[in-house]
Amino acid sequence: MRFSKLLAVGIALLASRAALAQTPSYTGVGRTPTKEEIQAVDISAGPDGKGLPAGQGTAKEGAPIFAEKCAVCHGANAEGAKIGPRLTGGQAEIDSLKTMKPVRTVGGYWPYATSVWDYINRAMPRNNAGTLTPSEVYALTAFILAKSNIVKEDDVMDAKTLPKVQMPNRNGFVPPRYQDVVDEHKRGCKQGVCP
Amino acid sequence: MSPKQSDRRWFLKSGAALAGLAVGASANALPAAAESAPDIDELHKYGERSHFVESVRTGSINNPERRLKDEPVAFGLRSPLQDQVGMITPSALHFIVSHGYEPPDIDPREHRFLIHGMVDRPLIFTMDELKRLPSVSRFHFIECHGNSSPGGPGGPERKAVTATAQDTHGFTSCSLWTGVQLSLLLKEAGVRKGATWITAEGADASKHSKSIPIGKALDDAIVAYGMNGEPIRPEQGFPLRLVTPGWQGINNVKWLRRIQVVDEPYMAMMETSRYPSVKLDGKSRWFEFELGPKSVITRPSGGQRLPVQGYYEISGLAWSGAGAIRRVEVSIDGGRTWKDAQLHDPIAKKAHTRFTAPWNWNGEEAVLQSRCTDDQGTVQPTVAEVAKLWGADVAYLKNTSTIVGDFNAIQPWKVNRDGSVQNALF
Numbered sequence: 001m002r003f004s005k006l007l008a009v010g011i012a013l014l015a016s017r018a019a020l021a022q023t024p025s026y027t028g029v030g031r032t033p034t035k036e037e038i039q040a041v042d043i044s045a046g047p048d049g050k051g052l053p054a055g056q057g058t059a060k061e062g063a064p065i066f067a068e069k070c071a072v073c074h075g076a077n078a079e080g081a082k083i084g085p086r087l088t089g090g091q092a093e094i095d096s097l098k099t100m101k102p103v104r105t106v107g108g109y110w111p112y113a114t115s116v117w118d119y120i121n122r123a124m125p126r127n128n129a130g131t132l133t134p135s136e137v138y139a140l141t142a143f144i145l146a147k148s149n150i151v152k153e154d155d156v157m158d159a160k161t162l163p164k165v166q167m168p169n170r171n172g173f174v175p176p177r178y179q180d181v182v183d184e185h186k187r188g189c190k191q192g193v194c195p
Numbered sequence: 196m197s198p199k200q201s202d203r204r205w206f207l208k209s210g211a212a213l214a215g216l217a218v219g220a221s222a223n224a225l226p227a228a229a230e231s232a233p234d235i236d237e238l239h240k241y242g243e244r245s246h247f248v249e250s251v252r253t254g255s256i257n258n259p260e261r262r263l264k265d266e267p268v269a270f271g272l273r274s275p276l277q278d279q280v281g282m283i284t285p286s287a288l289h290f291i292v293s294h295g296y297e298p299p300d301i302d303p304r305e306h307r308f309l310i311h312g313m314v315d316r317p318l319i320f321t322m323d324e325l326k327r328l329p330s331v332s333r334f335h336f337i338e339c340h341g342n343s344s345p346g347g348p349g350g351p352e353r354k355a356v357t358a359t360a361q362d363t364h365g366f367t368s369c370s371l372w373t374g375v376q377l378s379l380l381l382k383e384a385g386v387r388k389g390a391t392w393i394t395a396e397g398a399d400a401s402k403h404s405k406s407i408p409i410g411k412a413l414d415d416a417i418v419a420y421g422m423n424g425e426p427i428r429p430e431q432g433f434p435l436r437l438v439t440p441g442w443q444g445i446n447n448v449k450w451l452r453r454i455q456v457v458d459e460p461y462m463a464m465m466e467t468s469r470y471p472s473v474k475l476d477g478k479s480r481w482f483e484f485e486l487g488p489k490s491v492i493t494r495p496s497g498g499q500r501l502p503v504q505g506y507y508e509i510s511g512l513a514w515s516g517a518g519a520i521r522r523v524e525v526s527i528d529g530g531r532t533w534k535d536a537q538l539h540d541p542i543a544k545k546a547h548t549r550f551t552a553p554w555n556w557n558g559e560e561a562v563l564q565s566r567c568t569d570d571q572g573t574v575q576p577t578v579a580e581v582a583k584l585w586g587a588d589v590a591y592l593k594n595t596s597t598i599v600g601d602f603n604a605i606q607p608w609k610v611n612r613d614g615s616v617q618n619a620l621f
Contacts, residue, residue, distance in 0.1 A: 025382075025383065026327075026328055026383060029320070029324045029327050029328055030318040030319060030320040030324050030383065031318070031319060032316065032317060032318065032319070033309055033311065033317050033318070033319035037307070037309065037319060038309065038311050038317065041309060041396070041452060041453050042311070042453075042455070043396075043402065044394050044396070044404060044455060044457075044461050044463070045461070046457065046459060046460075046461045046462065047459070047460075047461070047462045048459070050457070050459075050461075051461075073259075082262050082263055083259045083260060083262055083263060084259065094477070095477075097473050097477040097478075097479070098475060098476065098477035100591065100594050100595045100596060101595075101596045101597075102473045102596070102597050104468060104469075104473070106468075109468060110464075110467060110468045111462070111467050111468075112462050112467060114462070115462050115463060115464050115467050115468065118404075118461075118463060118464065119463070119464035122401065122402035122404065123400070123401040123402060123464075126259075126400070127400065129400055129401070129402070172477065172478055172479055173467075173471060173478065173479045173480075173481050174478045174479070174480060174481075175482070178408070178460055178482050181482055189485075189487075190576075190584055191487055191488070191573055191574060191575065191576040191580060191581075191584065191603070192485075192486065192487010192488055192489070192515075192516075192573065192575075192576070192601055192603045193487065193576070193581060193584035193585065193601065193603075194480060194483055195480075195584070
């Protein structure tokens with residue numbers, strides 16, 4: 001009897017300690033955001049498609065949007081112009097990486113198609129970011145990838161297909177995954193330079 | 196502002212105040228004089244430096260629209276290290292690299308900071324709320340990973356024989372940062388099991404986003420609102436900036452609006468496409484964060500002239516992303532012999548440290564260099580050593596068009612017989 005009472009007190013104490021650990025330490029500072037507050041800024045898209053919204057688009061659908069909103073800086077065929085850099089690229093650009101004058105373009109350098117979607121969505125068109133719909137962003141991404149012959153004119157880009165697009169320079173980065181360098185000291189960095 | 200403009204502003208302001216005084220005197224002396232007093236005081240409410248001091252940042256925000264108008268486009272604005280004393284960079288002279296975007300004009304009363312993702316309790320804070328939390332103030336440098344790179348958009352100025360310390364090393368600055376430890380905020384939110392990364396995001400026009408391993412976030416990262424005793428300057432992230440001590444500048448997200456706790460790096464544009472280092476094997480290195488040990492003599496340095504033979508104090512800055520500076524050696528003979536320099540307090544972890552060494556110039560040619568060692572025992576490398584570590588030769592470092600990230604080679608300055616000082620890196 002006495003023992004079980006003690007046990008009960010003990011359990012209660014443990015429970016309250018667990019509850020304490022769950023409770024924030026600084027009361028009244030910060031609050032829980034509303035769903036809308038999170039949605040308004042929750043724009044990041046990861047390499048496996050996390051965060052990509054519903055919507056879809058093809059290069060064909062992207063062509064008129066690119067002509068209207070992007071060509072003025074990036075050129076009619078995403079070949080680059082005075083303001084905006086060239087976006088197209090392929091093997092020639094990958095080969096250039098071994099020279100004194102490496103060329104980095106979306107098609108010829110970027111390792112993930114999701115980064116293209118993410119960057120257009122968060123930053124483009126310059127001075128007017130945030131005005132494109134998700135489907136327009138998919139279509140523009142498809143257009144840029146098609147201009148580099150990475151996807152076809154009619155390939156539908158959406159949250160499922162985009163992460164599967166194989167970018168030509170995907171294997172041009174070392175180490176392939178961060179997991180391979182979790183221990184910075186094992187990475188073999190010497191005097192501030194990493195191999 | 197040029198000194199002349201500054202002169203003129205001063206003159207106009209005091210002139211107007213004096214005119215007010217004169218008018219007042221003719222009508223009703225005392226009340227009018229009292230009315231005009233605030234005009235004079237206005238000048239002192241937020242102090243300006245002497246108009247005789249001309250030191251300014253050089254370069255421009257890399258705004259691509261400038262190219263349309265054929266205006267010069269630089270990589271960013273460099274800090275005039277050669278004019279600075281001590282180890283703090285004046286806030287008004289802190290270097291600026293912002294990927295081509297002007298600082299946004301953020302009302303701190305409207306600004307919100309959100310933590311969400313893989314946490315038990317998503318949290319949103321006002322600026323006032325953040326200031327109620329336990330704070331820390333720490334000296335830390337912030338350095339662009341392209342600082343002092345011989346290649347890349349800033350390369351030509353950096354390599355020029357006429358380069359100043361500003362041209363060669365101006366993309367680093369050191370401040371006293373005040374704010375809340377990110378670890379405290381993440382603890383409040385309750386990081387879920389399996390979380391391994393955060394993405395930090397700014398409120399600038401490009402919504403700059405950077406993935407950072409959770410280990411750094413829980414270690415010494417600061418969500419900072421203060422810089423050198425006052426609110427962070429707009430160019431540096433007002434009202435809120437993530438400070439990741441010792442890590443490449445790109446991680447120190449300005450105008451911080453959001454941190455999302457996630458389970459993988461999100462591979463945003465800058466971290467996959469602009470900032471990896473391309474090496475001659477055609478492979479790009481990414482997930483590089485910590486900056487190696489680096490130092491530079493700021494006086495005497497490039498572009499300066501020693502007027503006469505005799506005593507000069509050699510003075511410079513040393514820093515390392517790995518910790519505190521333990522030792523700085525100075526050579527006056529091109530690296531044949533080295534002598535320990537004196538380190539000046541405060542000597543803080545991941546902060547600029549001021550060093551000095553006495554020198555009597557005998558009027559002969561001399562090559563001045565500094566070499567630092569951090570508290571991990573890592574020694575600043577020579578150019579040849581950096582080349583070797585890059586799997587290249589010195590000619591590659593000299594001629595490549597791409598940024599040589601984290602370039603931390605020893606910087607030599609050649610003092611000529613006429614007292615002129617030149618960049619002697621290559």
